[in-house]
Amino acid sequence: MSSTSIAAQRRMHRATVLTTVVAIAPVALAIVAMTSQSWREGLGFSAGILLTFLVLLEFEPMRHPRSTALALGFSFLVWAICAVLALNPVAFFGAAMLSGVLIPQLLRRPLSWIIGLGVLIAAIGALYFLNEPVTWVNVVRYVLIPGGLSVFVAAVILMMQSYWRILRDLERAQEAEAELGIMRERMRFASDLHDIQGHTLHVVNLKIALAEELVTRDPERAVTELREVYTQVEETIRETKNLAYARRRLNLRAELENARNLFEAAGVSVRITRHGEVTDGHSELLGQVLRETTTNILRHADSGHVTITISETGIEIINDGADPGPLPALNGLETLRARVANEGGALTVAQAEGEFSTSVHFPTMTASPEESSLS
Numbered sequence: 001m002s003s004t005s006i007a008a009q010r011r012m013h014r015a016t017v018l019t020t021v022v023a024i025a026p027v028a029l030a031i032v033a034m035t036s037q038s039w040r041e042g043l044g045f046s047a048g049i050l051l052t053f054l055v056l057l058e059f060e061p062m063r064h065p066r067s068t069a070l071a072l073g074f075s076f077l078v079w080a081i082c083a084v085l086a087l088n089p090v091a092f093f094g095a096a097m098l099s100g101v102l103i104p105q106l107l108r109r110p111l112s113w114i115i116g117l118g119v120l121i122a123a124i125g126a127l128y129f130l131n132e133p134v135t136w137v138n139v140v141r142y143v144l145i146p147g148g149l150s151v152f153v154a155a156v157i158l159m160m161q162s163y164w165r166i167l168r169d170l171e172r173a174q175e176a177e178a179e180l181g182i183m184r185e186r187m188r189f190a191s192d193l194h195d196i197q198g199h200t201l202h203v204v205n206l207k208i209a210l211a212e213e214l215v216t217r218d219p220e221r222a223v224t225e226l227r228e229v230y231t232q233v234e235e236t237i238r239e240t241k242n243l244a245y246a247r248r249r250l251n252l253r254a255e256l257e258n259a260r261n262l263f264e265a266a267g268v269s270v271r272i273t274r275h276g277e278v279t280d281g282h283s284e285l286l287g288q289v290l291r292e293t294t295t296n297i298l299r300h301a302d303s304g305h306v307t308i309t310i311s312e313t314g315i316e317i318i319n320d321g322a323d324p325g326p327l328p329a330l331n332g333l334e335t336l337r338a339r340v341a342n343e344g345g346a347l348t349v350a351q352a353e354g355e356f357s358t359s360v361h362f363p364t365m366t367a368s369p370e371e372s373s374l375s
Helices: 003-035 039-058 065-084 089-106 110-130 136-217 219-244 252-265 280-300 331-342 369-374
Strands: 269-274 305-311 314-320 346-352 355-361
Touching: 065 089, 065 110, 089 110, 089 136, 110 136, 136 219, 136 280, 252 269, 252 280, 252 305, 280 314, 280 331, 280 355, 331 346
Parallel strands: 269 305
Antiparallel strands: 305 314, 314 355, 346 355
16 A cells, blocks of 8 residues: 555544534543533533544554554443442443444444444443433433434444545545556557567568568668668657657647646646647747656645646746655756757746746747637
């Protein structure tokens, strides 16, 4: 499991406990106030309840099974002792909270186990009547309220755990979509490379075979064929280098649509704003910058929002989720920076307050009438 997934699970666990606190703590504290015989007793039990919540914020049962078993047994023992000695009936709360956290994680058919938990808490509370008379008030205090509130606590936690599982599945789906987007880019590169070299290798194979046949009976033609092989190989090397350094012709509009699809598939919201149209002469280069930046964001940032702005003078891409610290090494953009400079423009990157920006500016860019009419 990746560190990102573990961190997400911890955040969702804390969110579950905090939501449970909001739903249950007021009820529990009200019961403490009604059942406590002195302010010291009420203060002590209130502090114990709040401490239980704080412990559960960082508690991870699956990673500490032995400690979990001991804590669970201790919490039920405390409730049993308090029931037998006729102490405060709120002592069941620790057992209810811990069981409520464990049931959705460890057991199947959690609803049945939650009902069983309520019955068990109520049965332990009935130990009160070993030494005390059976009255309606005591039945409510030691049996009905503990059993009912235990079911309520566990049910709230179960609902939150179900909600967490849905969010976890969505997060995993977004991660898978992001990886799929990167794989699509790799497949597109592999397809382009195959188109370039596959054809060349096939032609070279045929011409060398032909030259081998002609070398004895028509040497001049054999030399011509070999020269054509040399020319073909030189052209393939040039095209492969252009592909490797993102210098093949691209279409900015197609790259904008491709970037939108990749970001949305990865769960990143995208806003594309146009303040003008760029010339055909710079459209290809800006498409290469956009493609490289899109790949960098998907690979290296934990972004939730990306803004792409197109103007008559260039393009700007801003994403959140940038890691703090110095600017990372971005070899692809460094290569493109030199190409942009050769065209009279400037490629700049900046990082501040969790945002990363990549921008290209051409001071003399103007929109062509044909490009404007197409928009």
